[in-house]
Every structure is written in C-alpha cells, then in structure tokens.
Amino acid sequence: MTQTSERSAPARTAQAHPAAGQDGTSTAGLAAERVRWSVGGRLILDDVDVTAPPGAVTGLLGPNGTGKSTLLRLVAGVQAPNGGRVALSTAAGDEDLLAMPRRRRARTLAFVEQDAATELPVTVLDAVLLGRTPHRSLLAGPTEEDHAIARAALDRVGALPLAAREVTTLSGGERQRVHMARALAQAPRVLLLDEPTNHLDVAAQLATMRLVRGLATEGVTVLAALHDLSLAAATCDHAVVLATGPAGHVVAAGPVDEVLVPEVIDPVYGVRTTVLRHPRTGRPVLTFDER
Amino acid sequence: MVETATRTPAATPANPGTLSRRWLLVWLAGTTAALLATVVVTVAIGPAGLTPSDVAQVVATRVGLGDLLGLAAPDTLADGIVWQLRMPRVLTAAAVGAGLGVCGVVMQSLTRNPLADPYLLGLSSGASFGAACVLVLGLTAVLPVAAFVGSTAALVATLALASASGRGAGGLSPARTVLAGLAVSQLAAAATSFVIFWSAKGDQYREILSWLLGSVAGATWTSVAVAGGAVLVIGTLLASTGSVLDAFTFGDTSAAALGVPVARVRWGLLLAVALLTGALVSQSGAIGFVGLILPHAVRQLVGARHRALLPLSMLCGATFLVWADTLARTVFAPRELPVGIVTAAIGAPVFAVLLWKGRARS
C-alpha cells in the first residue's frame, strides 16, 4: 500500500479554507486500526484498517451492506466500536480521535450522512448554521461571523439562492448540497462523506467531486463512501475496497489506479469489469457486464 | 460553483443575523406585554363587575406600591376576589400554560416528532395516576412527589417501549414513540380508573375527576408557588437549550457529529420535562393539547429555531391557558367547566388540521 501519489501533494492555497489555522494545526491524516463492530451477535466489521492520507481524497468502496456507512459512523465517533482505534495523525503526532472531547472532535471532523432528513420547517441557512455549533458556546446564538461562513459555504456548493427556502421543500439533490454546505461550515480538517453524489445529476456530481478535490488541495483530508467506481477513479487518490463474507473486511487498499482493477473488483461485486481509458483525462473508466 | 469561500456572495440581503435577533426581541416584548395585559384583564372578568383599574389598584397595594403611587386603599371585597381567588387562579393557569408550552417544544424536538407533547407521550396520564393514588389514600401532602414519580415512570416506560421495538439509525423513531406513548397512556388511564373504581369514596370522585380533566379552579397561592417556581427554575433552564435542540434537527447522528453529547442531553432534558410535568400536573391535573398546538402555532409564526421557539412558546402558552380558563369559568357561568375540556375543544380540531396538513405534505 503506497501512501503517496502525485495528486495528493497538499498544495495549500493561502486563506483558502476556513479550517486553515483552526486549532493552530495543518493537515491531518486519518487511520482506523483493527476496528470491529457487531450488532445483535452479528459481526458487521471485522478488524478493518483504513488509512486516509492527509490532504488526499480516499474512496471507500464496496457492495451494499458491506459496512461503509457503519465504518464512517465509527470513525466519526457517533457510534462506539467494539474494538480498535481511530487515530488522527498530524505533524505534532498521533491523537486518539475517539478519546478526543466531542466538541473539539466536531471542530476537527465533519460527517455528511447518507440520508439526513428533517420534518421541521428549518430554512437552508439555519440548517447550514448548525455546522457552526461546535465553534461556539452551546448557550450562545450564531454570530455575524457564523452567518458569513454559512453563506460562503452555501455559495461554494452553489446553493446560495436556496438560503431562505425550507429544507423540507428541497429536491434530493438540493438537500445533498445543503448537507455538504453544513459540513463545510464546520470548517473541518477531516471530511467524511457518505455517498455525497447520491441524488445528484451528472453535472452536479462532477461539481461535487470538483469541490471535494478543491478541499483536498486546501489540505482537508476526505474519506468518501462512493458507489460510482468510474467517478471514484476520476476523483480519488486512494481507494479502500470492503467486502463481506461474512463480516465486512478490507480486500484492497492503495492508490486508486492499483485498486480499481478487474482482479479486485470482479470477485467483490460478482461482475466482469473492463477498464478503459478516458480519451481526454487518461483516467480509468470502468464498465461492467454480468459474469 | 465558485472556487473560493472568500468571494463575496453575489446577493447579500440585509444580514439575517441582526434582523432575526431584533425580530426576536420585538416578539418577546410583544408576547410579554400581551401576557401582562391578559392577566390584568382576565382577573377583572367575572360576576363581581371589577375593572382592570380595580385589579391594578389591588395588585399595586398588595405589592407595596400603593403609598408610593398615592392610591386609595381598595375595598375588601375587591381585594378578596382579586388577591385571594382570581389572581392565584390566573397565575397558576399562566404558569401551567408556560410549562406545557416549553415541555411540548422540548419533547417534539428530542423525539423528532411534531406530535409529541407531555400528554401524548403518557407523562400526564402517569402523573394523574400518581396523583389519583395519593388522593385515594388521603395523602394530599405528597401529591407533587407522586405526580412526578408517575410522570417519570410513564416517560421511562414510553421510551423503553419505543426503543425496544426498534431503533432506526437516526435514534428514536417518531412513529414508535407516539404509539408507545399511547399504549402507556392507556395503561395509566386504566390503572387510574381501577384505583377510582376500587377505593374512591364520596368527594374523592369529584376531586380525582377534576384531575383527569385538568382544572385550575382550586388554585391557591401555594399552587402559584409550586407551578410558578417549577416553571421559573426548570422552564427557564429548558428555554435556554435552544442551540442544543437545534443540533437535533437532522437526528441523533447529526447532533453527535456536531459535538452534542446526545444520550446525556436527551435523558437530562427528558428528566427535566418529567419533573416539570409532574409539578404542573400536581397543581392543575392533566391539561391536554397546550403542549401540542402552541409550539405548532408559534413555529408557523417565527420558524423552527429553538432560541425563538422556546421562550415564545412559554409566553404564548401562558396567555393561551389563561384565556382558556377564563372561558371555562365564564361561558356557562355560574357553572364552571374544567379547563381541560376547553383546551381539548380548541385543540382537537387544530390537531386534526395539523394531521391533515402533515398528510398533504408527505
């Protein structure tokens, strides 16, 4: 498993991301080590090791039900693992992410769930302002600065015109962008995304992945569960493939070009993969047929 | 999509931060004034033919401002009616309404269920059961404690039932929570009926029945102290949790990801709600629909942000219940209705409309 790639060079632009300088630190890598989780006597994740190198985009791949969402929840610290640890590695050394105080963890790491919904009549701007919660006292309201950051985040995902709309009235794709904006408003150093291109049309998918790449360039470490393998091949620096049998475990990890190959994909998904080259970008394009 | 977060957004309307804060202050001032006016006006309403200025005179004299303002001493009849009868009743109604309003908001937010309220989740029935037990035994002194124990037991039973029957990724499922609450409610009601059927005699029937329907007719200054004290301490505490409750907008997972200690917050706040409900029910019985429809109405007016919703639901709940109680004692005067019948008569149709609108949306 190689940790470096020509695309992961953390070329950070000045003042680019609000996270820059947050807690006085720079990029941070993420490492989940021997993480296991079981529910109702059933082992869902079996000693899973996942590394997300700093300032790079790592794709978390695998068929339905292999535990991608579960792993992201464990890494995010919103669900406790039955074993293993999750470490944040910075220039200053390693830090146990799960032992970190909640609010500091929420300033370090943001998590966009697979399907977060509400029935309450909250406006888009208020929903994005929630991302500022860990940055202020729980008894205080949002400040002017919080509003500015929330609007900038909305602008960045192209959803500023929706600011005054109610979240319940949005389309699936619009809502997905709002969740992304909420995570951006959190100004994290690590961003966990669970199927961020869900509900999005092709143009919006590309825009989202461009945003994700932009964040990585600014030094944000991204771990994203994805289903579209060609999109993953075009966007990610690294990939981790999970498979079940019976419990979720890692079958391959490393630079995306080395992982997204028929030898890995075919047995995991039970398909026959053909890897083509994109005539313009030279990135792998994967097509599938049944075996 | 724009590449940098620092670029100025194309359209920058007046900053909603300052705007909403100013509007919140306007709303708070308006609803507080409405509540104060309500108290003065409703205390005057009734067969004795008092005017609001009579009320103001009595109150000013009683709180020791009579000399300062150079007021004449009020006549003893007016003093008796205002200070001994109506004022405690109106203030108790205000405290209970405020408490139910804030409890409703907190429960709706924590269970992510727009239909949750202390009544619907079995808390009020549990508290009534506790109250009925001690009334039958003649232990009126421990009534608040029994009501609290009853409401807490009901809360625990409801949440245990709801989480045992399945837990979605987002935490307690709203539909299950309400169903569990209904089950607990029915059980507590049946237990209360059994207690009455088995052991109540003579006047106890009336006393317990007024508990079940909800009434502030017998309110004294002690009721004001218990209900008002509980609202001032617990209600104010709950009303200050706006940002925390906001974080639950997209469910437990998202709240946890925002750094909120979900389990601790949920149990702490629900316990506070049970405590407050117990205190309120011990003074007024189980009054339904206030905690349900008031937060909805206020949400329609000011949106779902809890920093506005919590205090405004308190103030509007107080005003609403005072007027409901005034109706209860005047519509069929000299006969009185328990105020719970009035809130149900207003609340049930509103509830039906809410259900209808919810159905149309989903």
Ligand SMILES: Nc1ncnc2c1ncn2[C@@H]1O[C@H](COP(=O)(O)OP(=O)(O)OP(=O)(O)O)[C@@H](O)[C@H]1O
């Ligand atoms: N709370 C739970 N109770 C029971 N089973 C669970 C629970 N959470 C997850 N699972 C099971 O764990 C497995 C992994 O679920 P998970 O949601 O992590 O899969 P996933 O890889 O994200 O799938 P998808 O691609 O469909 O989103 C599934 O079989 C699921 O049924």
Ligand SMILES: [Mg+2]
């Ligand atoms: Mg998933």
